[in-house]
Amino acid sequence: MKTELTTKKELDHVFTVRDVSVSYGDFTAVKNVSMDMFKNNITAFIGPSGCGKSTLIRSFNRMNDLIPNAAVNGEINYQGINLYDEEVDPVQVRRRIGMVFQKPNPFPKSIRENITFGLKVNNMTDNLDDRVEKALTQAALWDEVKNDLDKNALDLSGGQQQRLCIARTIAVEPDTILMDEPCSALDPVATKKIEDLMQILVKDFSILIVTHNMQQASRVSNYCAFFTTKATDDGRRTGELVEYSDTKTMFTNPSESLTEEYISGRFG
Amino acid sequence: MYKNLNLTKTKTKPLESFVKFFIKFSAFAAILISIAIVFTLLTEAINFFQDPEVTIREYFTATRWTPTFKNPVYGVLPLISSTLYIALIACIISFPLGLFSAIYLSEFATRNTRKVIKPIMEILAGVPTVVFGYFALNWITPNIVQRFIPGSGVFNAISAGIAVGIMIIPTIASISDDALNAVPKSLRMGSLALGSTRRITALKIMLPAALSGIIASFILGFSRAIGETMIVTIAGGQYPELNLDPRKAMYTITSSIVNVSLGDTPHGTTAYNALFALGITLFIMTFVLNIFSDYIARKYRKEYEQ
Ligand SMILES: Nc1ncnc2c1ncn2[C@@H]1O[C@H](COP(=O)(O)OP(=O)(O)OP(=O)(O)O)[C@@H](O)[C@H]1O
Ligand SMILES: [Mg+2]
Numbered sequence: 192m193k194t195e196l197t198t199k200k201e202l203d204h205v206f207t208v209r210d211v212s213v214s215y216g217d218f219t220a221v222k223n224v225s226m227d228m229f230k231n232n233i234t235a236f237i238g239p240s241g242c243g244k245s246t247l248i249r250s251f252n253r254m255n256d257l258i259p260n261a262a263v264n265g266e267i268n269y270q271g272i273n274l275y276d277e278e279v280d281p282v283q284v285r286r287r288i289g290m291v292f293q294k295p296n297p298f299p300k301s302i303r304e305n306i307t308f309g310l311k312v313n314n315m316t317d318n319l320d321d322r323v324e325k326a327l328t329q330a331a332l333w334d335e336v337k338n339d340l341d342k343n344a345l346d347l348s349g350g351q352q353q354r355l356c357i358a359r360t361i362a363v364e365p366d367t368i369l370m371d372e373p374c375s376a377l378d379p380v381a382t383k384k385i386e387d388l389m390q391i392l393v394k395d396f397s398i399l400i401v402t403h404n405m406q407q408a409s410r411v412s413n414y415c416a417f418f419t420t421k422a423t424d425d426g427r428r429t430g431e432l433v434e435y436s437d438t439k440t441m442f443t444n445p446s447e448s449l450t451e452e453y454i455s456g457r458f459g
Numbered sequence: 460m461y462k463n464l465n466l467t468k469t470k471t472k473p474l475e476s477f478v479k480f481f482i483k484f485s486a487f488a489a490i491l492i493s494i495a496i497v498f499t500l501l502t503e504a505i506n507f508f509q510d511p512e513v514t515i516r517e518y519f520t521a522t523r524w525t526p527t528f529k530n531p532v533y534g535v536l537p538l539i540s541s542t543l544y545i546a547l548i549a550c551i552i553s554f555p556l557g558l559f560s561a562i563y564l565s566e567f568a569t570r571n572t573r574k575v576i577k578p579i580m581e582i583l584a585g586v587p588t589v590v591f592g593y594f595a596l597n598w599i600t601p602n603i604v605q606r607f608i609p610g611s612g613v614f615n616a617i618s619a620g621i622a623v624g625i626m627i628i629p630t631i632a633s634i635s636d637d638a639l640n641a642v643p644k645s646l647r648m649g650s651l652a653l654g655s656t657r658r659i660t661a662l663k664i665m666l667p668a669a670l671s672g673i674i675a676s677f678i679l680g681f682s683r684a685i686g687e688t689m690i691v692t693i694a695g696g697q698y699p700e701l702n703l704d705p706r707k708a709m710y711t712i713t714s715s716i717v718n719v720s721l722g723d724t725p726h727g728t729t730a731y732n733a734l735f736a737l738g739i740t741l742f743i744m745t746f747v748l749n750i751f752s753d754y755i756a757r758k759y760r761k762e763y764e765q
Contacts, residue, residue, distance in 0.1 A: 300667070309654070359653065
């Protein structure tokens with residue numbers, strides 16, 4: 192594996208990942224991942240289905256803790272703190288590192304309550320209305336919903352629901368947002384809106400996005416990590432990081448032939 | 460290209476039509492039996508109200524139920540009030556316990572704990588009610604009710620209510636647990652990803668989302684408490700007057716039915732017909748509750764469907 196980040200030393204690190212493997216019981220889903228991710232950048236994870244992108248991204252905010260028998264080995268440093276240190280409270284981790292899921296999952300409550308829930312949980316109850324407006328504006332949803340904030344969030348369209356989920360995530364002012372295929376359930380127009388949104392959000396947040404869409408990865412990200420699966424001795428397939436570099440290099444001049452094959456659509 | 464395309468109906472084989480008939484018959488049998496029951500209840504109840512000895516007015520306003528006395532009084536009020544009273548005590552016991560065990564099971568318990576607790580619940584649900592009845596009379600009454608609540612009689616509403624409550628805990632826990640499990644897991648993930656704790660997620664996200672099922676379980680539990688017979692007959696006593704003191708004996712609709720039918724009341728007498736009036740009264744109460752629970756479940760289910 193080759194990482195070509197030597198020129199980017201001056202950038203602040205958000206995540207420093209060293210030799211991370213994640214397993215479910217005795218099955219190793221992804222192994223030996225080492226990479227650095229940078230502040231106020233968009234890092235994209237690409238790779239064929241089952242290579243462990245979701246598994247890996249979930250270990251960045253300790254959502255894997257919620258999956259019985261999932262185990263993370265190795266070191267994930269977040270701004271200098273080992274996320275898996277015994278002292279670290281996963282609840283606090285998730286307050287700093289937000290997550291947007293593949294399928295929009297608004298709470299069956301009003302639009303306003305979808306935002307205020309997280310605010311209340313995080314004791315950010317001053318200026319609730321302003322915070323709601325700010326979050327919805329940042330998520331490019333304010334104009335569409337400002338007149339019916341008390342409407343049930345489930346009555347929104349899929350794209351609106353996903354932007355609401357982004358809004359409730361940024362409302363609690365995390366430093367980093369993890370997005371696992373946030374556009375896979377959306378049409379091209381809604382997708383475009385969310386991509387534009389990411390370009391604005393990246394000024395304030397660090398973003399990590401999993402996507403199946405090569406164009407999306409090349410359009411939105413500054414850095415790109417390509418994963419693939421390799422068969423292990425027992426016939427199961429374990430994910431590995433193949434190449435990690437800045438997006439432009441990866442899409443114009445990948446250093447690994449596997450990457451080139453995948454990007455050009457000859458595999459995967 | 461479409462050479463093998465065949466869109467004609469295949470002929471039904473005889474066995475298949477027999478199976479179909481049998482399935483339909485079973486479904487209709489249930490309906491027919493229900494109609495027959497209601498019909499019997501109704502006709503006999505009408506006989507009762509046409510009896511010169513009783514008036515509908517007396518039935519609904521008199522405060523005694525003494526059909527076997529020399530001068531019988533047929534007032535259903537003490538029976539209804541006893542029934543509701545004991546059911547209410549049962550609800551006070553079973554709603555919180557049932558709901559909290561459901562929340563524990565679905566939100567906090569590990570898989571292994573679940574594996575142990577669920578079967579125990581099922582055993583509790585399978586205990587014959589007559590056992591609960593004697594448990595109430597011979598254990599709860601002397602060891603709890605009479606010890607801690609002075610002035611309690613051997614037969615009392617509290618003890619019967621507690622036992623009925625214990626009996627319906629599994630019903631409430633298991634239906635509420637199903638309701639909580641039916642909430643999409645993505646909601647739980649979404650809540651936890653915002654930095655909320657498991658407790659807040661359980662109470663503020665999962666519980667409201669499962670509310671319809673939980674309310675349905677409460678109503679169903681209540682309706683079972685109203686219809687419960689054995690426990691209240693054994694431990695609740697047969698006090699035929701209007702009584703609001705739970706330390707004393709009461710007289711539920713079900714136990715008065717048992718009582719009249721156990722005695723040698725001759726067929727066709729007023730006292731005998733009174734049974735059916737009570738039957739239809741009870742039937743209407745539980746029927747309304749069941750419809751109501753169904754309505755609630757439907758109404759909220761739509762709201763949370765995705
Ligand atoms: N909860 C789980 N329990 C057990 N195995 C799991 C679990 N989640 C994922 N896996 C396994 O881990 C491997 C990686 O899965 P993961 O969902 O991380 O892949 P992915 O790269 O996100 O795929 P996709 O692109 O299809 O979303 C797969 O083999 C999958 O079967
Ligand atoms: Mg995935």
